[in-house]
Amino acid sequence: MSAAGKSVVVIGGGPGGYEAALAAAQLGAEVVLAERSGLGGAAVLTDCVPSKALIATADFMDRFSAAKRIGVHFEGEHVPGDQGVTAHIADVNQRIMELAVAQSRDIGERLESAGVQVVQGAGRLLGQGRVEILEGVGDVPSGETPAPHSEEQRSPGTRHRVVDADLVLLATGARPRVMPTAMPDGERILTWQQIWNLTELPTHLVVVGSGVTGAELAHAYLGLGCEVTLISSRDRVLPGEDPDAANVLEEVFRRRGMNVLNRSRMSAVRREGDGVVVTLEDGREVEGSHCLLAVGSLPNTEDLGLEEAGVAVTPSGHVDVDRVSRTSAQGVYAAGDCTGVFPLASIAAMQGRIAVAHALGDAVAPLSLGKVSSNIFTDPEIATVGVGQADVDEGRSDSRTVMLPLSKNPRAKMQNVQDGFVKLFAKRGSSTIVGGVVVGPRASELIFPIALAVANRLNVDQFSSTFTVYPSLSGSLSEAARQLHGFGD
Known part of the structure; x- marks a missing residue:
């Protein structure tokens, strides 16, 4: 027309x-x-593209810190620090x-x-x-x-x-949403649209808000070498996401040195000298060099x-x-x-x-929002599509569930992947795949075959009968579907 x-x-x-x-x-x-x-x-200009580019920089640096675990060592006198890599935030932000x-x-x-x-x-x-x-x-x-x-x-x-x-x-x-008691100044108290003006890497970044934006940027700055404190008002990070996925990510955050404060609601942020003080509703105070506000939009x-x-x-x-x-x-x-x-x-x-x-x-x-796939670009990534765990737990979807850890996957072993899983949801009776969760490296890519299955109403047998490469992370998707075979009723 x-x-x-x-x-x-x-x-x-x-x-x-x-x-x-x-x-x-x-x-x-x-x-x-x-x-x-x-x-x-x-x-x-200030959100998705810049934040994912920053995360890519942090992930690149993490390859060096993981080198010893796979038998790679750096030699020479000009290798300062653990593996000789530091982030020059002015150059990073300029790029x-x-x-x-x-x-x-x-x-x-x-x-x-x-x-x-x-x-x-x-x-x-x-x-x-x-x-x-x-x-x-x-x-x-x-x-x-x-x-x-x-x-x-x-x-x-x-x-x-x-x-x-x-x-x-x-x-x-x-x-970005701001609060009267925590007004950004563009220098030490920042929204996610203002962090691209930083010329020095924060020594201690306090991130207020543990939703997608807060979790992604907390992960990025931790990977760049900052001390990071993540303040979450809820029981866990990413309260709106799959609980198994959120628990894996929080465990990874803590293991890598992030200070995660759950059930801790911010009441105010103020400048104090060359730093900031974040006051919590219970009276505790958290001091840092910078504060990043990620409290919605x-x-x-x-x-x-x-x-x-x-x-x-x-x-x-x-x-x-x-x-x-x-x-x-x-x-x-x-x-x-x-x-x-x-x-x-x-x-x-x-x-x-x-x-x-x-x-x-x-x-x-x-x-149709039921076919939308989304991804959180942390390490590990978290990707979802269709029916989720909350839909099953709260009775909105009568589905069977299988969850397989990636640690059992041969390709994951080769890549030193220790955290993550794949989860499939299949409707009882028809065994139609109605949703899925992937937690792991490149989950944003691995979710696509599940999204195709959801969009085209494939059942678990149709999905698992499609050949996958061996060894590959996608093999775990097929294995999860095979484990759902025969559980349609």
């Missing part, structure tokens, strides 16, 4: 926004995308930011080649089918230059512009004209959408973290593409 003659305005250039813009342009629509802080949004900007630039080139008009600026709804764009506002990351499509856009200063649209997509993302939904346009929001301030990304206002859709559906870049991109397909009359299938 063709959407020629249709007008689309996208507010926000993160994964939800730029993927929607590309999809609309491919269908032939005229597309304007307004982004105030750089294409790719937080996912590319990370250059990588992020390069990724942002690539996105800009894709949009420009597709014919999308990219505007540096902020957008606001003026009612049904009308958007006000304030051009020239916002910050562009160092090294990135927006790709304007007219001389008028190249002119300095700002100007108001009103655009009529058949489809408006809101993809404004979210920002807030949607960027202010000053968008939502109320005037009739766009409903949830009590948390997120834009309320259905499974095809529609809001309560005709012609207005939303995607990504501003909707609060699932804070993943892949979900945001899918929401954006679904919105465009639905609004412009293309073939579309509603968003």
Whole structure:
């Protein structure tokens, strides 16, 4: 089908926004995308891409510390420390930011080649089918230059512009949550968007919050050589994840020297000299050189004209959408973290593409969260898809479960993998695979065959009859499926 003659305005250039813009342009629509802080949004510039690059650096360093365990030794006078590797955080962060900007630039080139008009600026709804764009506002990351499509856009200063649209997509993302008693200063008290300005490695980093962001960055800085204290208000780290997986990760954290404080809620953070003091609700104090706040996020939904346009929001301030990304206002859709559906870049991109397909009359299938795979980039990684342990324990899924430790896998032995497991969930009666968990190296890759099984409703016999390489970590996936054979009833 063709959407020629249709007008689309996208507010926000993160994964939800730029993927929607590309999809609309491919269908032939005229597309304007307004982004105030750089294409790719937080996912590319300050969150997902930078954090995973930092983790990759820490994981690279860990190979040296593990060398002796596999019989490799370093020799020579110029090998300081345990294995002669240290992290120069200024150089690390410079590389990370250059990588992020390069990724942002690539996105800009894709949009420009597709014919999308990219505007540096902020957008606001003026009612049904009308958007006000304030051009020239916002910050562009160092090294990135927006790709304007007219001389008028190249002119300095700002100007108001009103655009009529058949489809408006809101993809404004979210920002770190802060508390009045723990205000970031960008130097010692930091959000995850501010740590990329560090020029010296913290001597003792106190991480407040043990969700995905807190756990990933605590792992990264521990691997870079910092002393790390992780403050968790719950009984364990990653309280929303598979409990077996969370327990493995917490055990690894402690064994590697991280100080994990469970059932410890932060009440305040303050600067004191060249360091910080984190006060807990029970009166204890934790001193460190820096504090990283990872206590959730807030949607960027202010000053968008939502109320005037009739766009409903949830009590948390997120834009309320259905499974095809529609809001309560005709012609207005939303995607990504501003909707609060699932804070993943892949979900945001899918929401954006679904919105465009639905609004412009293309073939579309509603968003199905039951088939979404996700990954936590700690060491070991934790990947999940479909039904989880909580669904089984709380009676939402009548499924059988098998869990196999990776320590019994021959390839894992060769790679000195000591921690991790694979877990499969199969529905009683049909033995259809409905979910899985992988904890181990490259779990983000190993989860894919389980995701294929869930998406295509394969049963355990179909899954296990597929050949795997020997030796390989994927062999444990097949073995888990074989152990579920005959347990359908």
